[in-house]
Amino acid sequence: MPYNIAMVSDFFFPQPGGVESHIYQVSSKLIDRGHKVIIITHAYKGRTGVRYLTNGLKVYHVPFFVIYRETTFPTVFSFFPMFRNIIIREQIEIVHGHVSLSSFCAEAILHARTMGLRTVFTDHSLFGFADAGSILTNKLLKFTLSDVDHAICVSHTCKENTVLRASLDPLMVSVIPNAVVAENFRPLSYNPRGSQSITGSPDPRPAPTPIGPNDTITIVVISRLFYNKGTDLLIAAIPRILAANPNIRFIIAGSGPKAIDLEQMLERNVLQDKVEMLGSIRHEEVRDVMVRGHIYLHPSLTEAFGTVIVEAASCGLYVVCTRVGGIPEVLPQHMTTFAKPEEDDLVFATGKAIAALRSNKVRTDRFHDQVKMMYSWQDVAERTERVYQGVTGDISPEEFYGYYPGQGWEASGDRVRSFALIDRLKRYYGCGVWAGKLFCLCVVIDFLIYVFLEMWFPRANIDIARSWPKKQPAGKSRVSTDRSQTRNHSLGS
Structure with a gap:
């Protein structure tokens, strides 16, 4: 079943790099497989507003202040109104963030969970545990991944590092390597x-x-x-x-x-x-x-x-x-x-x-x-698509996590993240004595902002963007126009 996906990161073209290439290639191959994919990143010099790339890939260049190595200044909440507008306009169902040091990624995952969307995170980096910078970065990653549906790492070493840094269940982290266009x-x-x-x-x-x-x-x-x-x-x-x-x-x-x-x-x-x-x-x-x-x-x-x-x-x-x-x-x-x-x-x-x-x-x-x-980007896209199927429930938890009867353990219900506010607060509260309380405060404020936006800027006033016309692959059904809205409203149901 096709999905509407938003890839969110501070790092994207025209800046060169492995992360930028990864996001572009995966997005392009997912479009080839019948999905709708958009990119949300910050504005670069000479790149503002909405741009279209090859294969109908739409890029939103959001005007935010960049502080260091193309990373935007973290504001936590000021990105929410614009993010909500984009998500509703494009009828997004899955928000996929990239890079633990990306402010846009961390904030988008927080806002997406508040809006009742499924979220996926891909980690492309390794960090230590001893120096002050690593400790701060790991605490930020813990905040980002406490409420994420699934995480992807580009190598097994990266998976071990991420699981330790964010105290994750290893079954909630998949390894999908990068690839290269050999031609x-x-x-x-x-x-x-x-x-x-x-x-x-x-x-x-x-x-x-x-x-x-x-x-x-x-x-x-x-x-x-x-x-x-x-x-x-x-x-x-x-x-x-x-x-x-x-x-x-x-x-x-x-x-x-x-x-x-x-x-x-x-x-x-x-x-x-x-x-x-x-x-x-x-x-x-x-x-x-x-x-x-x-x-x-x-x-x-x-x-x-x-x-x-x-x-x-x-x-x-x-x-x-x-x-x-x-x-x-x-x-x-x-x-x-x-x-x-x-x-x-x-x-x-x-x-x-x-x-x-x-x-x-x-x-x-x-x-x-x-x-x-x-290496093949087509293979990377197929494996990423399976992650989307797992977090949306299109394949069973037993099939997704590899649980079969008689193996001596049962699939944990906590792996299917609840959107209920009380359940989200429980997950964030366990992030630390002081950090847990601060994270819970952020979640509550984010929820109140979302309620305010829903009351004063109703969804009916936001125009739905037309999708880029493309030929549907054989065997692929069209995306229903109301499926994403149903999921978006699941928080209030």
């Missing part, structure tokens, strides 16, 4: 004939000409230049890699506060002729940069998945990356060389990868076909 990340000399499958069947193509000892090897780095992306580690490792390995060249694309430190290192060591700085690039330019290299270096200190390393492998690059977070789950070992997040080990791993390429021990010409068989 958009082809090597320069791609030959699809005789491709080797991941099962190891013979490949009749001749081995590529090995890289000689005097041939130049180019190492590509495409990343936001922030501390958590390992920029300091990169700055320390580049001079040592260049000193130990002649005929090496770096191409670095990305921007951020650490860019000035990187430029100072190049000037201090006089490496401008060895390292090319491209600055910020658009996502559609990533492939053109990657195919100029032989090795992709990913020195991140924390990573839930790392879509960029899948894109690099699809382009035929050998990947050198740190063994952190969910990165070891992403690619098979023959495509990667792992290093500890330490300077010495990163230099050693990079030297090992250079030696492997020069000796022709790695068949990078096979990577593209193998990656194409591993």
